Amino acid sequence: MNFIRLNHNPSALSRGITFILYFAFLSTSLAATRVQNSALQVKQKTVIHQVNIVGFKFVPERLEVAVGDRVTWTNNDIAPHSVIISQSNTAKKGKEITPRLEPKQSFSFQVTDGINYQCGIHPSMQGKIIIQSVDKR
Numbered sequence: 001m002n003f004i005r006l007n008h009n010p011s012a013l014s015r016g017i018t019f020i021l022y023f024a025f026l027s028t029s030l031a032a033t034r035v036q037n038s039a040l041q042v043k044q045k046t047v048i049h050q051v052n053i054v055g056f057k058f059v060p061e062r063l064e065v066a067v068g069d070r071v072t073w074t075n076n077d078i079a080p081h082s083v084i085i086s087q088s089n090t091a092k093k094g095k096e097i098t099p100r101l102e103p104k105q106s107f108s109f110q111v112t113d114g115i116n117y118q119c120g121i122h123p124s125m126q127g128k129i130i131i132q133s134v135d136k137r
């Protein structure tokens with residue numbers, strides 16, 4: 001009797017297989033989507049802009065970045081320098097972005113908004129970080 005009942009139920013079995021195959025396909029698709037998303041996040045995390053400090057200048061003086069990018073200042077000069085927010089941003093004027101950087105030292109900073117900055121030791125050294133629009137990337 002049991003044997004007959006099993007034979008009479010092939011559609012339930014095939015429905016089960018179909019379900020398993022569908023589930024396997026769905027998990028694979030979801031996994032692929034997750035890999036793409038994490039690749040995108042890694043790509044966004046790795047954007048680091050370099051500012052060279054040389055000849056009592058920030059090079060480049062003007063830098064376009066996206067929010068979340070990093071800027072690394074490296075002192076390749078003979079004198080110590082630092083980076084502070086300049087007087088044009090009254091709310092954060094004088095706020096330290098990097099500590100005092102001796103020759104060959106560098107410091108990395110994650111950008112949250114546009115800033116005008118200057119050297120904390122030599123105020124005539126000026127630089128600017130501008131937030132670029134997302135569609136320009």
Ligand SMILES: [Cu+2]
Nearest residue numbers: 081119121122
């Ligand atoms: Cu300086």
